[in-house]
Amino acid sequence: MKTVEVRELVKTFDGHLRRTRRGGGDVVRALDGVNLAAEPGEYLVLLGPSGCGKTTLLRTIAGLEHPTEGEVLIDGQVVNGLPPRVRQIAMVFQSYALYPNKTVRDNIVFPLRAEKAPRETQESKTRWAAELLGIGPLLDRKPRQLSGGERQRVALARALVRDPAVFLLDEPLSNLDAKMRATARDELKRFQEQVGTTTIYVTHDQAEAMGLGDRIAVLEKGRVRQVGTPVEVYDDPADTFVATFIGSPPMNLVRRDDRLVGFRPEHLLPVENVPHDARVTMDLRVERMEYLSGDRHVYGTVTGLGEDTRVIARLPATITTPIRAGEAHGFAVAADRLRFFDAEAGTRAPAVPIGKP
Amino acid sequence: MTARRREGVPRAGLADREGFLAWAMLLPSVVYIVALVGVPFLLAVAFAFSDVTTGDPSYDFVGLRNFTAVFDDGVFWRSLGNTLLFTTSAMVLIVVFGKILANILVADFRGKWLVRFLVLLPWTTPVALSTISWLWFLDSIYSPVDWVLRRLGLIEGNVVWLGDPGTAMLSVVLVQTWRLTPLAAVIVMAGLVAIPRDLDEAARIDGAGFWRRMLEVTIPLTLPVIAVAALFGAIMTFTDMTVSYVLTRGGPTHATDVLASWAYFRGIEGGDVGQGAAIALFLFPILLAGAIAILRAVRRLEAQ
Numbered sequence: 001m002k003t004v005e006v007r008e009l010v011k012t013f014d015g016h017l018r019r020t021r022r023g024g025g026d027v028v029r030a031l032d033g034v035n036l037a038a039e040p041g042e043y044l045v046l047l048g049p050s051g052c053g054k055t056t057l058l059r060t061i062a063g064l065e066h067p068t069e070g071e072v073l074i075d076g077q078v079v080n081g082l083p084p085r086v087r088q089i090a091m092v093f094q095s096y097a098l099y100p101n102k103t104v105r106d107n108i109v110f111p112l113r114a115e116k117a118p119r120e121t122q123e124s125k126t127r128w129a130a131e132l133l134g135i136g137p138l139l140d141r142k143p144r145q146l147s148g149g150e151r152q153r154v155a156l157a158r159a160l161v162r163d164p165a166v167f168l169l170d171e172p173l174s175n176l177d178a179k180m181r182a183t184a185r186d187e188l189k190r191f192q193e194q195v196g197t198t199t200i201y202v203t204h205d206q207a208e209a210m211g212l213g214d215r216i217a218v219l220e221k222g223r224v225r226q227v228g229t230p231v232e233v234y235d236d237p238a239d240t241f242v243a244t245f246i247g248s249p250p251m252n253l254v255r256r257d258d259r260l261v262g263f264r265p266e267h268l269l270p271v272e273n274v275p276h277d278a279r280v281t282m283d284l285r286v287e288r289m290e291y292l293s294g295d296r297h298v299y300g301t302v303t304g305l306g307e308d309t310r311v312i313a314r315l316p317a318t319i320t321t322p323i324r325a326g327e328a329h330g331f332a333v334a335a336d337r338l339r340f341f342d343a344e345a346g347t348r349a350p351a352v353p354i355g356k357p
Numbered sequence: 358m359t360a361r362r363r364e365g366v367p368r369a370g371l372a373d374r375e376g377f378l379a380w381a382m383l384l385p386s387v388v389y390i391v392a393l394v395g396v397p398f399l400l401a402v403a404f405a406f407s408d409v410t411t412g413d414p415s416y417d418f419v420g421l422r423n424f425t426a427v428f429d430d431g432v433f434w435r436s437l438g439n440t441l442l443f444t445t446s447a448m449v450l451i452v453v454f455g456k457i458l459a460n461i462l463v464a465d466f467r468g469k470w471l472v473r474f475l476v477l478l479p480w481t482t483p484v485a486l487s488t489i490s491w492l493w494f495l496d497s498i499y500s501p502v503d504w505v506l507r508r509l510g511l512i513e514g515n516v517v518w519l520g521d522p523g524t525a526m527l528s529v530v531l532v533q534t535w536r537l538t539p540l541a542a543v544i545v546m547a548g549l550v551a552i553p554r555d556l557d558e559a560a561r562i563d564g565a566g567f568w569r570r571m572l573e574v575t576i577p578l579t580l581p582v583i584a585v586a587a588l589f590g591a592i593m594t595f596t597d598m599t600v601s602y603v604l605t606r607g608g609p610t611h612a613t614d615v616l617a618s619w620a621y622f623r624g625i626e627g628g629d630v631g632q633g634a635a636i637a638l639f640l641f642p643i644l645l646a647g648a649i650a651i652l653r654a655v656r657r658l659e660a661q
Contacts, residue, residue, distance in 0.1 A: 064558050085564035097559035101577040110573075114564035158563065 004061060004166050004198060005037040009070035011056055011222075030056040031067070032222035038166070038198050043189075045213030046202045049245065053222040054202045058168050061200065062091050074165055085114070090159035091168040094175065096151045098143040104130075104154050105139040111162045129157040133191070149180050156188075160195065167192070167199040173208060185211055206246050210234070218242045237262075237339065240346040249297065249312040255343055256306030259352055262339040265297070268313035270321040271330035280305070280354050281332040284313065286325050298323060302331070305354070398641075404634035411628040423635040432611050433636060436619040443530060443615055444595045450534040451590035452583060455541025456576075462546045480539035488603040491532045495519055495604070519605050522612030529601045529613045533594055540593075541586040548582025549575070581655045588651040595644060616640055 011031040030053045038044040046054040059065045061072055063084035071078050079087050090111075098107050108129055112122045130136045133153040143151060152172055159167060172188070173181045189212050192199050203209050209216050210230045218225045218233060218241070226238035237243035243251040243262050252268065253260045271281055282305040290297040294317040302311045313331060315321075323329055335354075342349040371377060408419045427433045458476055479487060494502055495518035503515045518528045552575065560570045576583070598617035601607060607614035607622060614622070616639055624633015 062562055064561065084558075084562045085566070089562060091559070091562045093555045093559060095553060095555050097553065097555035099556060099560075099574055102573075110560075110565070111563040114566070114569055162564070 003038055003040050003073075003075065004200065005073040006034055006057070006061065007071045007073070009034040009057070009060060009072070010068045011053075011060055011065060012068045029222050031060065031070075034070070034219075034222070034224055036217055036224055036227065038200055041196045041198055043192055043199045043201065043212060043214040045209040045216045046200065046219060047206060047209040047213075047216050047246075048204065048219035050204055052219040054204075054219050055170055056222075057219070058091075058170055058200060058202050061166075062089055062168050063087050088162075088165040089168055090162065090164035090166075092152075092155045092159050092170065092172045094171045096143075096155040096172075096175070098151060098154055098158075100143050102142075103139065104135065104141050104143070104146070107143065107154055108139075108157045108161055111158060115162060117162075125161045126157075129160045132160070132194070133157050148176050149184060152176065152184060156191070164197065167197050169199065169201045171203055172201075173203070173205075181208075188212065206248070210246075218245065220245070236348075238348055240341050243339065243341070249314065251339070252302075252309070252311035253341070254302060254306045254309045254311065256352070256354070258343050259349055260341040260343050260346075261306060261354070262341060263333045263337055265312045265314035266316070267333050267337040268311065268331055269315065269319060269333075270323070271332040272321070273319055274332040274334055276332075278335040279332040280335055280338060281330060283328050284311070284331045285328045286323055288325055289323065296323070401634045401637055404630050405638050407631050409630045411625070411630060414630075419631070423631045427632055427635050432614065432619060435611050436607075436614040436616055436636075437639065439526070439611075439613060440595060440615040440617075442526070443533070443601075443613075444591055446530050447533045447537070447594045448587055448591045450530070451537045451541045451594075452587050454534060454538045455545050455586055455590075456583065458538060458542035459545035459549055462542060463549050476542060477539050479535055480537075480543075484536065484599045485603060487536065488532060488600055491528075491535075492519075492604055495528050520609055522609055525605050525609060525613050529604055532604065533597065533600050536600070537590050537593055541590055544586040544589065545579060545582055548579035551582075552578050584651055584655045588648065591647055591651075592644060595647070596640060 009031050010029065010033055013028045013030055032053075034053075034057060036044075036057075046057060048054045056065060060067050061074075063072075063079065063082060067080065072080055074087055074089070099110065102110065105126060108126050109122050112125060117125070126139075127136075130139060133156055135150060135153050135157060138146060138150060138154070143154065146154065152175075155172070169188075173184055176184055185208060201208075201212060213230060215227060215229055216233050217227045220241050226233055226242045228236070228238075233242055233246055237246065237251065240253060240260060240262070243253065247264060249265050251262045251264050253262050255261075268284075271279075283303050284298070284300040285303065286298055286300040287310075288299040290299070296315040296317075296319075298313040298315060300311065300313070301308050315323075321329075338351070338354070340349045340351050341347060403416070405423055406418055406420060408417045408422075409415070462473055462476060494500060497515060497517045497520055500515065500518065502518070503512065506512045506516070516524060518524045556574055556578070557570060560574050565573070596617055598615060598621055601613045601615055602618050602621070605613045607618050611619075616636060620633045620636035620640075623636055624630050627633070
């Protein structure tokens with residue numbers, strides 16, 4: 001069992017070589033002081049919007065990019081200067097990057113041949129990986145004769161054969177159609193539990209992140225905003241970015257003096273559905289309704305909590321209170337469901353009493 | 358009808374008619390090929406069976422007499438052999454150096470614009486001009502190459518590059534290689550750039566070193582393009598006479614005569630247009646066979 005750790009990782013890209021040499025230049029800080037560690041056997045998901053640096057972080061761990069500052073540790077050793085091949089890592093690319101000129105078998109065996117494993121090992125490992133992923137009958141095909149899902153499994157098998165210290169997966173599901181994605185997600189998770197290898201998984205899809213990750217690291221603009229289990233990042237977001245990035249629809253934020261009061265749409269319910277001993281009530285001017293897979297999404301402007309703000313409430317099918325657009329309705333949130341953020345910095349702040357039970 | 362047109366209903370113009378467009382676009386090149394390739398080719402075939410000379414341009418059919426005369430001439434066979442040797446060795450060198458240069462062209466390093474410029478320079482210089490500077494480079498007395506080699510203590514006296522049959526051929530091959538390598542490099546570079554970067558990175562992560570990546574990933578994926586570069590190199594060398602004409606005028610004693618230059622010496626300078634045409638016709642079937650063979654190889658590779 002091995003762990004991966006990065007310390008104070010900074011990676012900058014020069015915008016334009018010639019302009020930078022002249023002094024000016026636009027330097028992009030893709031990673032801006034990242035500290036992160038994956039525990040042995042853990043499934044760590046890097047989640048963030050596009051351009052947040054998550055892929056750069058993965059590529060830096062792999063050794064495809066050299067960090068500008070900071071350290072990458074694999075198994076407790078600094079691997080900064082080392083090329084990818086001595087890092088004992090395996091990576092599955094977004095495009096799968098199968099060698100189109102080689103058969104599936106040759107693709108899978110390639111890493112073993114590169115490390116000059118004995119021929120018997122090569123054969124037995126290839127068979128083992130192919131069986132584990134159910135691609136035994138495809139071994140003599142070329143990659144272009146495979147479907148997207150099959151290609152993904154071949155890429156996994158190729159990553160698997162040489163017992164890597166860590167799996168790096170770069171959005172491996174994004175090239176699959178929606179239906180395949182759900183089954184492939186399930187397979188990926190079961191597969192990782194089976195082999196028990198530390199896995200770092202990059203995605204911009206929060207459903208994948210919540211479903212797969214033991215822990216999720218939310219990144220934005222080259223910084224780690226929060227690391228935690230899916231429950232933690234969802235229920236206790238560290239700042240307003242995490243609060244609004246995770247969750248669909250996102251957390252509602254209402255400004256009240258120097259605080260932002262946050263609550264999830266599913267906790268904003270018609271007033272009679274919230275126990276009245278510890279609740280905060282507010283009026284909602286309903287503007288629009290959506291009926292989505294059994295839930296009612298109510299769009300409206302909330303008044304009486306702080307500044308008038310547009311919010312969304314998500315009413316489960318079990319709540320049948322009649323609500324119509326254009327009307328005002330009493331809503332409430334259980335007090336322990338409220339989260340408070342500093343209005344300037346966006347970070348979590350101590351709760352302030354809201355005196356309207 | 359007129360009323361409708363005035364209302365501005367869009368109508369298909371001449372430029373929307375694909376049949377017309379196809380003809381309009383193709384016509385210039387068809388005219389060009391017919392006038393400058395087709396007609397001269399047929400003329401050459403006609404001349405090969407005639408007794409036309411520069412002194413007596415009247416056409417008389419003489420059957421295969423020119424061909425028997427050409428076959429009986431040892432110089433023809435020598436120049437045919439020279440052509441094959443010249444073409445194969447230049448082609449191999451062009452492809453090898455072209456591949457290496459292509460790798461340099463796609464690499465990312467400081468001052469690469471200068472290197473790119475220098476690499477492409479031989480290609481952009483007019484052949485006759487650059488060959489003349491090579492003539493000076495390989496001069497029997499004032500050769501700077503010899504001077505350097507002498508200073509390094511590698512040779513005693515001057516190598517008379519163009520005077521000895523062996524070194525003359527070597528010089529012609531090397532100058533031709535120098536001239537066409539940039540073209541091959543640019544062609545191969547186009548192939549290299551088309552390889553997804555992921556593949557090379559995947560191979561890196563899979564633990565493959567430089568040579569394994571080169572031999573098992575890069576070269577197999579660029580083979581069709583390399584074949585195209587080889588085809589270009591071969592054809593441009595096979596039909597070329599400039600280098601040997603300017604450097605050695607086919608000498609010494611026909612050691613560097615190729616089919617094209619021998620046809621020129623015979624037909625134009627020697628005045629026997631009929632025999633010159635007969636010699637030149639030998640370029641055609643070999644070129645055709647070579648072109649078909651390489652294009653087939655390309656298609657087979659693409660189908661893989």
